[in-house]
Amino acid sequence: MGRIKNNKNRRPESNDIVNEDIHFKEVLVIGPKGEQLGRMMRREALQKAYDMELDLLCVAPNAETPVCKIVDYGKYHFETQKKEREAKKNQHVTEVKPLRLSPVIDEHDFATKVKHAREWLEDSQKVRVDMKFRGRMITRQEVGREVLKNFSEQISDIAEMAKAPSLEGNTMSVTFTPKKGK
Numbered sequence: 001m002g003r004i005k006n007n008k009n010r011r012p013e014s015n016d017i018v019n020e021d022i023h024f025k026e027v028l029v030i031g032p033k034g035e036q037l038g039r040m041m042r043r044e045a046l047q048k049a050y051d052m053e054l055d056l057l058c059v060a061p062n063a064e065t066p067v068c069k070i071v072d073y074g075k076y077h078f079e080t081q082k083k084e085r086e087a088k089k090n091q092h093v094t095e096v097k098p099l100r101l102s103p104v105i106d107e108h109d110f111a112t113k114v115k116h117a118r119e120w121l122e123d124s125q126k127v128r129v130d131m132k133f134r135g136r137m138i139t140r141q142e143v144g145r146e147v148l149k150n151f152s153e154q155i156s157d158i159a160e161m162a163k164a165p166s167l168e169g170n171t172m173s174v175t176f177t178p179k180k181g182k
Contacts, residue, residue: 017061019055019056020046022042022056022058022066022068023042024042024066025041025042026040026041027039027042027058027065028063028068029045029048029056029068029070030067030069030070031069032052032054032072039065049070054071055070055071055072056070057071057073057076094125094126096126098128099130100130100131101129101131101148101151103131103147104137105147110150113151114154114155117129117151117155118155118158121159121176122178124178125178126176126178127175128173128174128175129151129173129174129175130172131147131172132170132171133171141167148165158178158179159176160179161176162176163175
């Protein structure tokens with residue numbers, strides 16, 4: 001069997017402490033079936049693992065007496081990688097879709113932007129609406145706030161405002177998230 005009897009030949013790819021890398025004087029040993037084998041000197045625990053043609057894996061290095069388990073490290077490592085892949089596959093990354101509006105936006109353009117926002121929100125994505133004020137428009141922020149208020153009313157049935165409109169430099173931003181249960 002391909003045991004890691006000498007870590008010089010094959011290093012574990014993860015941060016696991018296995019076999020010869022275990023440098024604790026005394027360890028608490030758990031057998032391959034989960035039974036407690038008690039406290040042992042490191043050399044004795046390694047020999048017991050090698051006699052079973054298995055590896056000694058340190059599962060709790062920070063414990064008062066470090067805990068080591070006798071396992072088939074190749075199988076153990078494969079299983080942990082498999083669990084990580086499954087967890088990664090089940091993660092749902094929420095993307096924030098950006099939309100840019102103007103304080104003097106045309107009615108048709110406004111309707112198109114609302115339509116895009118609705119599609120994204122129905123796909124459970126967040127939408128960030130940015131409104132850039134150019135030149136002297138910055139003095140007419142109330143016009144921009146009115147456009148954002150109108151936009152908010154158009155999508156209020158499927159979205160809620162996660163972040164109120166805020167002005168940073170010459171850009172006013174607001175973030176919308178899909179309503180729960182939609």
